[in-house]
Every structure is written in structure tokens, then in C-alpha cells.
Amino acid sequence: xxxxxxxxxxxxxxxxxxxxxxxxxxxxxxxxxxxxxxxxxxxxxxxxxxxxxxxxxxxxxxxxxxxxxxxxxxxxxxxxxxxxxxxxxxxxxxxxxxxxxxxxxxxxxxxxxxxxxxxxxxxxxxxxxxxxxxxxxxxxxxxxxxxxxxxxxxxxxxxxxxxxxxxxxxxxxxxxxxxxxxxxxxxxxxxxxxxxxxxxxxxxxxxxxxxxxxxxxxxxxxxxxxxxxxxxxxxxxxxxxxxxxxxxxxxxxxxxxxxxxxxxxxxxxxxxxxxxxxxxxxxxxxxxxxxxxxxxxxxxxxxxxxxxxxxxxxxxxxxxxxxxxxxxxxxxxxxxxxxxxxxxxxxxxxxxxxxxxxxxxxxxxxxxxxxxxxxxxxxxxxxxxxxxxxxxxxxxxxxxxxxxxxxxxxxxxxxxxxxxxxxxxxxxxxxxxxxxxxxxxxxxxxxxxxxxxxxxxxxxxxxxxxxxxxxxxxxxxxxxxxxxxxxxxxxxxxxxxxxxxxxxxxxxxxxxxxxxxxxxxxxxxxxxxxxxxxxxxxxxxxxxxxxxxxxxxxxxxxxxxxxxxxxxxxx
Amino acid sequence: xxxxxxxxxxxxxxxxxxxxxxxxxxxxxxxxxxxxxxxxxxxxxxxxxxxxxxxxxxxxxxxxxxxxxxxxxxxxxxxxxxxxxxxx
Numbered sequence: 001x002x003x004x005x006x007x008x009x010x011x012x013x014x015x016x017x018x019x020x021x022x023x024x025x026x027x028x029x030x031x032x033x034x035x036x037x038x039x040x041x042x043x044x045x046x047x048x049x050x051x052x053x054x055x056x057x058x059x060x061x062x063x064x065x066x067x068x069x070x071x072x073x074x075x076x077x078x079x080x081x082x083x084x085x086x087x088x089x090x091x092x093x094x095x096x097x098x099x100x101x102x103x104x105x106x107x108x109x110x111x112x113x114x115x116x117x118x119x120x121x122x123x124x125x126x127x128x129x130x131x132x133x134x135x136x137x138x139x140x141x142x143x144x145x146x147x148x149x150x151x152x153x154x155x156x157x158x159x160x161x162x163x164x165x166x167x168x169x170x171x172x173x174x175x176x177x178x179x180x181x182x183x184x185x186x187x188x189x190x191x192x193x194x195x196x197x198x199x200x201x202x203x204x205x206x207x208x209x210x211x212x213x214x215x216x217x218x219x220x221x222x223x224x225x226x227x228x229x230x231x232x233x234x235x236x237x238x239x240x241x242x243x244x245x246x247x248x249x250x251x252x253x254x255x256x257x258x259x260x261x262x263x264x265x266x267x268x269x270x271x272x273x274x275x276x277x278x279x280x281x282x283x284x285x286x287x288x289x290x291x292x293x294x295x296x297x298x299x300x301x302x303x304x305x306x307x308x309x310x311x312x313x314x315x316x317x318x319x320x321x322x323x324x325x326x327x328x329x330x331x332x333x334x335x336x337x338x339x340x341x342x343x344x345x346x347x348x349x350x351x352x353x354x355x356x357x358x359x360x361x362x363x364x365x366x367x368x369x370x371x372x373x374x375x376x377x378x379x380x381x382x383x384x385x386x387x388x389x390x391x392x393x394x395x396x397x398x399x400x401x402x403x404x405x406x407x408x409x410x411x412x413x414x415x416x417x418x419x420x421x422x423x424x425x426x427x428x429x430x431x432x433x434x435x436x437x438x439x440x441x442x443x444x445x446x447x448x449x450x451x452x453x454x455x456x457x458x459x460x461x462x463x464x465x466x467x468x469x470x471x472x473x474x475x476x477x478x479x480x481x482x483x484x485x486x487x488x489x490x491x492x493x494x495x496x497x498x499x500x501x502x503x504x505x506x507x508x509x510x511x512x513x514x515x516x517x518x519x520x521x522x523x524x525x526x527x528x529x530x531x532x533x534x535x536x537x538x539x540x541x542x543x544x545x546x547x548x549x550x551x552x553x554x555x556x557x558x559x560x561x562x563x564x565x566x567x568x569x570x571x
Numbered sequence: 572x573x574x575x576x577x578x579x580x581x582x583x584x585x586x587x588x589x590x591x592x593x594x595x596x597x598x599x600x601x602x603x604x605x606x607x608x609x610x611x612x613x614x615x616x617x618x619x620x621x622x623x624x625x626x627x628x629x630x631x632x633x634x635x636x637x638x639x640x641x642x643x644x645x646x647x648x649x650x651x652x653x654x655x656x657x658x659x
Contacts, residue, residue: 047600052593056586060594179591185584186591241602247595254590319593 003350039113070302075372092303093338096505102330103488108317142473144448152226159208176248267383297474302341306480351379369467417444
């Protein structure tokens, strides 16, 4: 089937969902009110609370939530065939992610712009905040571990990407200096910067950088060397002021996101590539993870992701100019990420070449996981060639996009992890963890580095464990989404409105995640993967704890609703 | 460039500048405050009774920072400055 048909059908479904379902949510469930004074106006301080143009806020929200994760998840999940992944990406975006992202934004706006951690404490109970902190700790640990491996895989496979991916650092610093020294509008210099970045791709191709010599001298694998280099870089980058590197690089990444989406969808439309992967893969080797429930944790970002609630309640809610903008910013942000996931899915099923190439790349789950980002870059390279760009350059372009997205996420992730470690340090009363920024950064780097270097059973360091680590990362992401959906559902329920739009995805998500964690316990035990077994067991306990808190919160909410009587609203 | 196009270009630039800072405004302000706090401490520690050898050399900067002094001591958790007549 031509991939462009799939694009048309899915984008039409997204359009209809935005037009009708998000309107239902806005009018009947969240009851958005144009006259409600948003926190951006009520607490306007020019720093955190600033009324912002809805298109700008959408750009900010979308580029914050869309990164490397919605690319990698679908690129692995097409192992089960393109249809299950496509259905989950489409239906998940429409009925789960849109509801979750828009709901997190609205509940935060209705609660003075509080973040989801504080809302968890207020809406569920104070104990749930500890649960939230622990889930976020594991989420950040695993996201840093898997993204380091993703970057290492790409550097290994694309030595030509090393120079462009490194060059973005001085380019971003120069752009940042230009912006803060007030040298005029930043748009044209930023476009020139992106052009310089892509112009360096042929230089990178001409001078590929490999670390094989260093790896041989140290008697280790090249991937290990790359992982250590990446974490060393992240340690230093996360200590730099935000304005020096993180902010301008994130700004350049926003341009890259839109360029990548344009290359993928224009390439599909022009080239009329056909999907070569089977709709449902019936040739799955024995012992592979089953589509139920593992599909739903392999694709988190791109279908539903708890990380979005952190962005929605952390910054977006404080800048929402008008409550009705929540529909556009929240729901459309989810749709945007779903579109990126769709692009990744098609790159790995239509851009990959012939069926033989696909079946070789997806021979088993380990190969599929390890080769996922490579398949994506290959697919984008093929789409780029439809537009007249040499395929090899297109591959490096895609690698640079994923590497810079992952690098920025890791930089942010280590910074956030520092705060979480400090907060945990306060709870357990370990003073050095609350005060010493060097110590918290080092702890925040060493834990995910240990996981990223965990060799697994595949022989090659990092290779086997990556698939398992990715699934564990998906479970923590889904638990964060579960926590946010519980908060939103309880909030809706206590206001005598219909909470089915939240309860259905919440129940499905918790059931699939808990079932997957349970199955993995057995798998890790049988394979003797003791470290992964311990991590899985802890996350499983967190999932059970979350289910208990959710049921208890609904029981309490039923009491509140009963006392208030039907039709009454606590507001 | 025609006036209409120039207006459009200026509007795009405005939105782009807003996009550049909107995500990071809070983090940037916090970092600016941290730097400002370090500078204010260097300038005014002596006013709080802490001996500071650099105070003499920084005297000429005092007039530039008198206005932000009040915000600084409040940010440091001191609602009113104890030295009568010095600030508030």
C-alpha cells in the first residue's frame, strides 16, 4: 500500500478528532471558559506567569514534547507489523494523549498553574507526591540511559554525523550570544545557523570520526567508549548556564523538528513509496515479547506520554493567555507528536526498501530494538532522496536530528534529575545530596550510565539491554501518564461531569503497563538479568501502589460528589 | 520591501523572539538572579556587618544598585533591612 494513503487517512482522523472530540472535551468535560482569569493574568510577573500568544505557546509546547522518543518507539514497534503500531499511535493520540495533555493543562490552569507533582498531592493525597517523585526519578534515569545508547548507536553507525552533531555546540553558543547581546532580530541568523549545520554534513561525510582505535587500546567496545563520552559531555553541559548552550540549541532543534517533518511527509508524497512491511507480522520468533501488552509500553511518546503532563503543568499552564487556548495548545500538541510518530513508523516500513531488507532488520526483537534508529535514519534518507537530496546525506541529516534531540533531552534530564535527587535527599535527610551540586550531578550521571553500559545477555555491551531498557522506560512514562490521568479524572469526577474520557485510557494504560511489568519479571528472572529484574520489580510495586491510590482517590471523590449532589460544582 | 511585507516580517520576528524566550524565561531569570545575588553580596556584605575587603573598591558602583538593593534583601528572606535609614 502506498504510504501516502496512510498519511492521508491518519491526518484526516487527527483533523476530525481535533474538530469534534476535542470540542466535546472543551465544552462538556473540561468546560473551558473564555472569561476565566488564567494564572498568566492573575499572577503575571514577567518571569513564570506571562500571557503568551497561542501560536507561540503551541510551538513551545509541541517542540518540548516532541523529541527522540516518538521516533524510537514506533521504529521498534513495527516489529509486530505496521498495523498494530499505526492503530495505537492513531487511537492513542486521539483518545489518550489528547485527553491527557489537554486535561493536565486545564487542571493546572484551574489550580493556579501548579505542576503535576503538587496537583498529585492536592487532588489525590500527600503520599502520592512521594510516589510521583520516585516514578519521575526512574523515568529520568531510564530516559538518560536509553538516549545515551541511541546516540552511541548512531555515532557508531554514522561516523559522518559526528562533525555536524558536534558543530551544533559552537553554533548554538554563537546564536545565544547574538540573542543576548541584542544584535537585532534572531530569525535570519538562526536560519543561517541551521543552513551552516546542514552544510557541514558533506564535511562530516568526508572526515568520518570513529573511536575504534581508542576502544581497541582500552580493550573495550566502541559503543562503551561512545556512551562514556556522551555522559562525560552531559555532565559538563548540564553544569553550564541555561542561556549558554541548552536554550539556543533547543531553539535550533525546533527548526530541525519542522524540517524533519517536512522532509518525511513531502518525501512520502513525492516518492509514493509503498509500505513493504507486513500489516501484522506473523513470523515472530518464539520467546519474543507479545504485541499485547508490550506494544503499549514500547510506544509511549507518540501515543500517550506522561512527560507531556510535566510540560503542560510546568510551563505551558503558566503562559496560557485564554483558557480556551488549552484545546489548541494541549490537544494539538499531542496530535503534532502523533504525526512525528507516524513519520517514524512509515520511515521504518516504507522508506526501508524491499521486504527482504525489512525482514532482516526486524528478524527478532533484539535486532529490531538495536537497529530501530538506524532504520529510521535509513528511511528518512530514502524519503530525502525522493526530494533530490543524496540518500547518504539524508541519512546523516536524520542521524543529526535524532542525536541533537537526544542530547538536549539528556542535558535537561540531568538538570531535572538533580532537583529530584535534592528533593529525595531532603526526604531521607542526607545533607550532601541537598547542597552539593557536583555530587548530585555525578550521581545523576552515574546511575543511568551504569544502566546504559549494562551488557545484558547479547554479548555486545549495551546491545541486548537496550530493548529491555526501552520497555522499562516506556513503563515509567506510562505510569507518569497514569498518575496525571488519575488527577484529571478525579478533578472531572468531583465536578459532576462525565469522567469516562479519562477513565477508559487510564484503566487500559494501567492494565497494560502492570501486565507488561509482571511478564517482564518472569522474563528477567529466567534470563538471570538481575539488575533489570530489580528495576522492573520496583516499577511493578510503583504501578500497584498507583492503582491503589487511584481507586482510593475515586472512592473519596465519590463521597465529595455525593455530598455536593448532582449538578452542583465545587467551583 | 513594501510596507505590508515589512509589517509581516516584523510580526514574524516578534513572534520568533517570543518563541525563543517563552520556554526558558523562568530558568533564565533565575540564573540572572543568582548572578545578581552574588554581585549584591560582594557589594553590600559590609552593610550586613560582614567584613568585606572588596567593598572599598566597589564603592563607585553603589548608586547603580541602590534601587535593586531592596529587592535583593527581600529575596534573601529579610523583609525589612535592620539598619535604620539605610533602605526601608
